[in-house]
Amino acid sequence: MNKKTHIRRGGRKARSGSRKSTLRVAGIGAAVALVFACFAGTWPGTSQAATKNATGYTVTYAQQPGSAPNYIFPLQGSEWFTFENDQEFGYLMYRPLYWIGKDSKPLFNAKLSLAFPPVFTKKDGDTIAKITLKNYKWSDGKPITTRDVKFWMNLLEANRNHWGDYNPGLFPDNVVSIKYTSDKTFVVTFNKVYNHTWLTYDELNQIFPIPQHAWDRFSLNGPIGNYDETPAGAKKVFKFLDKQSRQGSTWASSKLWQVVDGPWKVGAYTTSNGRVVLVRNNNYSGTFTGNVTKVIEEPFTTAAAEYNSVRSGSIDFGYVPFPDATKRQIATIEGQGYNVQAWNIFAWNFWPINFANPQVGTIFKQLYVRQALEHLINQKAWIKNILRGYAVPEYSAIPVRKGNPYLDKFLSTNHYPFSIAKAKKLLAAHGWALDDNGIRTCTRPGTASNQCGPGVKAGAKLQFKLEFGSGIPALRQEVVSFQSAAKRAGIDIALTARPFSQVFADYFSCMGAPKSACHWQLLAPQSMWLYGWYPYYYPVGVSNWGTGAGFNGGQYSNKKMDAILAAATQEQGKKSLFAAEHFVALQLPTLWPPGGPFDIAAIRKSLHIPVMGMMTNLYPEDWSVGKGK
Amino acid sequence: MLFYIGKRLLQGALTVLGVTIVVFMLQNMIASGPELARVLIGGRATPGQVHAFVKEYALNQPAVTQYGQYLWHLLHGNLGYSFKLSDSVAHLIGQTLPKDAVLVVAGIVLALILAIPTGLYQAARRNTAIDFSGTGIAFVLYSMPWFLMGLLFIAAFAVYLPWLPAQAPQGTSLGAILSKPSGLVLPVLTLALGDYAIFSRFMRSSAVDTLTQDFIRTARAKGLGEWRILTRHVLRNSLIPVVTVVGLNIPQLLSALLVVEWVFNYPGMGVLFFNAATQSDYPVELGVLLVVSIATVVGSLLADLAYAVLDPRVSYRTA
Numbered sequence: 001m002n003k004k005t006h007i008r009r010g011g012r013k014a015r016s017g018s019r020k021s022t023l024r025v026a027g028i029g030a031a032v033a034l035v036f037a038c039f040a041g042t043w044p045g046t047s048q049a050a051t052k053n054a055t056g057y058t059v060t061y062a063q064q065p066g067s068a069p070n071y072i073f074p075l076q077g078s079e080w081f082t083f084e085n086d087q088e089f090g091y092l093m094y095r096p097l098y099w100i101g102k103d104s105k106p107l108f109n110a111k112l113s114l115a116f117p118p119v120f121t122k123k124d125g126d127t128i129a130k131i132t133l134k135n136y137k138w139s140d141g142k143p144i145t146t147r148d149v150k151f152w153m154n155l156l157e158a159n160r161n162h163w164g165d166y167n168p169g170l171f172p173d174n175v176v177s178i179k180y181t182s183d184k185t186f187v188v189t190f191n192k193v194y195n196h197t198w199l200t201y202d203e204l205n206q207i208f209p210i211p212q213h214a215w216d217r218f219s220l221n222g223p224i225g226n227y228d229e230t231p232a233g234a235k236k237v238f239k240f241l242d243k244q245s246r247q248g249s250t251w252a253s254s255k256l257w258q259v260v261d262g263p264w265k266v267g268a269y270t271t272s273n274g275r276v277v278l279v280r281n282n283n284y285s286g287t288f289t290g291n292v293t294k295v296i297e298e299p300f301t302t303a304a305a306e307y308n309s310v311r312s313g314s315i316d317f318g319y320v321p322f323p324d325a326t327k328r329q330i331a332t333i334e335g336q337g338y339n340v341q342a343w344n345i346f347a348w349n350f351w352p353i354n355f356a357n358p359q360v361g362t363i364f365k366q367l368y369v370r371q372a373l374e375h376l377i378n379q380k381a382w383i384k385n386i387l388r389g390y391a392v393p394e395y396s397a398i399p400v401r402k403g404n405p406y407l408d409k410f411l412s413t414n415h416y417p418f419s420i421a422k423a424k425k426l427l428a429a430h431g432w433a434l435d436d437n438g439i440r441t442c443t444r445p446g447t448a449s450n451q452c453g454p455g456v457k458a459g460a461k462l463q464f465k466l467e468f469g470s471g472i473p474a475l476r477q478e479v480v481s482f483q484s485a486a487k488r489a490g491i492d493i494a495l496t497a498r499p500f501s502q503v504f505a506d507y508f509s510c511m512g513a514p515k516s517a518c519h520w521q522l523l524a525p526q527s528m529w530l531y532g533w534y535p536y537y538y539p540v541g542v543s544n545w546g547t548g549a550g551f552n553g554g555q556y557s558n559k560k561m562d563a564i565l566a567a568a569t570q571e572q573g574k575k576s577l578f579a580a581e582h583f584v585a586l587q588l589p590t591l592w593p594p595g596g597p598f599d600i601a602a603i604r605k606s607l608h609i610p611v612m613g614m615m616t617n618l619y620p621e622d623w624s625v626g627k628g629k
Numbered sequence: 630m631l632f633y634i635g636k637r638l639l640q641g642a643l644t645v646l647g648v649t650i651v652v653f654m655l656q657n658m659i660a661s662g663p664e665l666a667r668v669l670i671g672g673r674a675t676p677g678q679v680h681a682f683v684k685e686y687a688l689n690q691p692a693v694t695q696y697g698q699y700l701w702h703l704l705h706g707n708l709g710y711s712f713k714l715s716d717s718v719a720h721l722i723g724q725t726l727p728k729d730a731v732l733v734v735a736g737i738v739l740a741l742i743l744a745i746p747t748g749l750y751q752a753a754r755r756n757t758a759i760d761f762s763g764t765g766i767a768f769v770l771y772s773m774p775w776f777l778m779g780l781l782f783i784a785a786f787a788v789y790l791p792w793l794p795a796q797a798p799q800g801t802s803l804g805a806i807l808s809k810p811s812g813l814v815l816p817v818l819t820l821a822l823g824d825y826a827i828f829s830r831f832m833r834s835s836a837v838d839t840l841t842q843d844f845i846r847t848a849r850a851k852g853l854g855e856w857r858i859l860t861r862h863v864l865r866n867s868l869i870p871v872v873t874v875v876g877l878n879i880p881q882l883l884s885a886l887l888v889v890e891w892v893f894n895y896p897g898m899g900v901l902f903f904n905a906a907t908q909s910d911y912p913v914e915l916g917v918l919l920v921v922s923i924a925t926v927v928g929s930l931l932a933d934l935a936y937a938v939l940d941p942r943v944s945y946r947t948a
Contacts, residue, residue, distance in 0.1 A: 066904060066907065066908065070713060070714055070715045071715060077670065077678065078670040078671055078674035078675075078678050078682075079669055079670035079671060079674075079682070079712075079713075081671070082671070161675070161677050161678060161681065162678065162681065164671075164674070164678075166675065166678075168675075245715065246710075246715045246716075247715060247716065248714065248715035248716050249716055249720060249724075249801075268800075268801060269801070270724070270799070270800065270801040270896065271711075271714050271715060271716035271720065271721060271724065271801075272714065272716075272721050272724045272725045272896060272900075272901050273799075273896045273900060273901070273904075274714075275799050275800070275801070275896070296799075298799060299799075299894075299896075300796075300894050301890065301891045301892075301894050301900050301903070302891065305795075305796060305891070305892065305893070305894040306894075308783050308787065308788070308795035308796065309795050309796050309894070311787075311788045311795070312783075312787040312788055312791060312794065312795040313791070314794055314795065314796065499907065501668055501907075501908065501909070502660075502668060504671070505664075505667045505668040505671075508667060508674070509664070509667060511676065512676040550675060
């Protein structure tokens with residue numbers, strides 16, 4: 001009773017005191033609100049973009065999630081050989097001898113190349129390329145000479161096994177000799193007669209002059225020498241430069257990486273998330289046609305976080321994630337002052353087939369099986385219903401896009417259009433009958449045209465495992481659609497989701513591995529573009545479909561294909577190139593799903609970008625703020 | 630007291646060691662040797678390059694040997710080098726930890742500033758409309774995932790009412806982060822409100838208990854004012870469970886930090902850890918988990934020590 005009374009009394013007291021407390025709380029609340037309002041009014045708020053500084057504008061570019069640059073030395077190992085290290089970063093500072101990419105097309109760009117076009121001659125079955133450098137300078141004022149080319153070549157030759165782009169038999173293996181005839185001229189002799197375009201686009205473009213006068217050393221404070229001229233010295237110099245390149249926190253201040261020949265250099269770099277600030281190289285020998293003097297490459301944790309920044313207007317050059325790219329959302333973004341456009345690049349998407357798989361490899365080797373599988377991919381419906389109209393159909397490794405100089409009528413035609421009936425017919429015609437579970441089983445083994453084909457045993461079933469990249473809703477819908485169509489044709493597809501990096505690593509896991517360790521059968525790593533014609537811009541595909549080639553993870557092997565690919569690299573003109581691509585389109589060394597753009601770019605209307613890079617390249621030296629379209 | 634601290638630190642060191650063993654072995658079970666090398670160095674690598682990578686990082690050694698080497702380096706202050714980020718793990722953590730410290734401290738302080746008076750007030754006015762409202766708000770905030778709260782804040786204060794940035798300030802140094810405080814408002818608020826819900830409930834419950842104690846009755850009987858009773862007598866005694874919760878909340882806070890950093894693109898250790906986990910960057914993963922486990926152990930020890938400060942009855946003297 002007492003307690004009850006006490007509580008009531010206390011309650012009354014508290015209530016009478018509560019008025020004061022309420023006032024205090026209200027006062028604190030009002031103060032917080034006032035501070036908040038003041039800050040909201042006076043702080044930078046949401047619009048941090050395209051700020052003007054003393055000399056020009058600062059522009060913010062959104063990196064793709066998990067795609068930050070992490071290596072600066074142009075001679076990169078495999079782990080560093082990425083788009084983000086090259087097109088979005090390295091190429092802005094260190095330019096290749098020959099620049100491929102002109103007006104968003106995969107064509108030779110004389111203006112951005114460091115050398116005049118090569119002059120080719122033939123001698124005793126070899127190809128000789130005479131190359132003359134332009135009068136470009138390093139940012140420290142020293143001229144770019146053939147010594148810088150020689151420095152690159154010496155390091156490359158001594159460390160070719162560390163080079164991410166090394167393909168045995170190709171560059172630099174097929175270089176017989178290089179003669180440096182003057183400060184500006186050198187002559188490269190190749191071991192065969194080669195197609196000149198292929199040599200320029202795929203081989204000579206892989207020479208990067210690097211500053212010998214600043215980098216030919218064993219330690220940061222050690223003397224500059226000609227150490228690269230012996231293989232042992234070249235290995236030691238490479239080791240030193242590689243180690244320095246792995247110290248990202250020093251890039252902005254290092255006397256090594258501040259010597260550049262491109263239009264930009266590192267102003268700041270955050271190692272933990274890859275944020276880059278690029279500032280102008282005021283001694284650039286080329287031209288700045290824009291008024292942007294600083295570029296911030298902003299990293300994002302997710303596409304959603306990036307999109308929030310676009311929606312709040314704090315990014316100048318960002319993107320709209322595919323799931324958000326509805327008409328309504330696009331209209332909203334455009335209404336907020338952005339131009340939205342698909343950023344198409346010279347790339348393709350593919351679903352690899354494992355010809356080396358010990359269980360089903362022999363089945364995949366039958367062309368009619370691959371044809372049946374391709375008939376089950378409904379490209380039109382996927383593009384319309386899953387990919388929101390932003391993808392294009394793919395019938396070979398040549399993107400079916402307007403303006404592609406490597407596209408002809410044949411490559412623009414779907415030779416295996418979606419048709420479950422055709423898939424069924426093909427399989428039935430080769431002796432595959434439905435079993436009690438509705439799965440096709442080989443009932444006519446043998447090599448005749450109406451039998452299952454060489455190596456396929458009686459009772460073999462069309463049951464495949466397909467691993468696909470997890471976390472990509474569009475891809476999940478695609479593989480489920482494929483599984484459903486396959487089921488109707490009598491093919492059982494078991495789906496497994498795995499992280500993209502593991503799916504992609506699986507693609508190469510059978511190369512040089514024992515058969516018992518070769519597990520994957522079909523892969524679907526991505527829903528959009530997956531592989532760019534980079535740095536092999538002349539799209540022959542030697543490294544993709546050639547027997548034993550470096551990127552041929554499915555281990556497709558066909559003597560006719562090898563001969564056709566070799567011809568395309570050796571014969572002049574595009575005829576043999578088209579022959580090779582036509583053969584690829586018909587042979588299906590991989591399955592072709594639709595391919596999409598790099599992203600759906602959202603660019604502030606006041607930012608004028610004359611050319612969208614054909615391989616995600618950035619050209620901020622030509623960007624202008626205030627000259628909106 | 631010193632003996633107690635020493636004992637706890639020793640237990641903590643063993644706990645941290647255990648964490649490193651478990652994490653190291655789990656990493657080895659997920660991928661190791663050439664398989665890990667292939668994941669890390671990507672598609673273009675030739676078998677020779679894979680072999681070279683395996684050799685460089687000693688991935689061909691048995692897991693126990695690798696762990697022994699890791700431990701040896703750890704004892705020499707070397708946390709290893711990132712597979713992916715061109716930097717040492719120690720430097721990466723040194724770069725991100727202060728940024729997280731700002732976020733965590735600001736979040737906890739704001740949560741306590743809001744939770745302690747609210748909890749106290751609710752206890753004093755329990756079973757009234759204000760108390761029920763406070764309880765309702767706390768339950769809503771408690772049941773709301775951090776990511777949802779963050780996204781709602783972005784939608785409200787960055788997109789529809791464009792008052793604050795959708796993303797946190799960026800930059801290498803802590804100074805760069807602090808130079809744009811507007812970008813810190815939403816992440817700090819998200820962290821703080823999640824914690825506020827927990828802290829205010831504990832504070833209220835603890836204060837309700839304290840208010841029924843005899844010494845409070847005595848204080849009232851002596852005619853002490855309600856404000857004075859609450860601030861001088863109830864507050865200090867009610868803080869003990871809250872301190873426990875703050876200490877034990879540290880691991881949970883670090884997981885919240887991961888989500889908050891993720892949503893607001895905050896360049897802290899949570900994002901560093903997430904990226905490391907998705908890219909198989911084992912040294913960074915291990916380094917961050919080491920820091921988190923140390924923080925957990927130290928947080929729990931500090932909470933225990935704070936009891937002694939707040940409650941004279943608690944003593945850690947040995948008999």
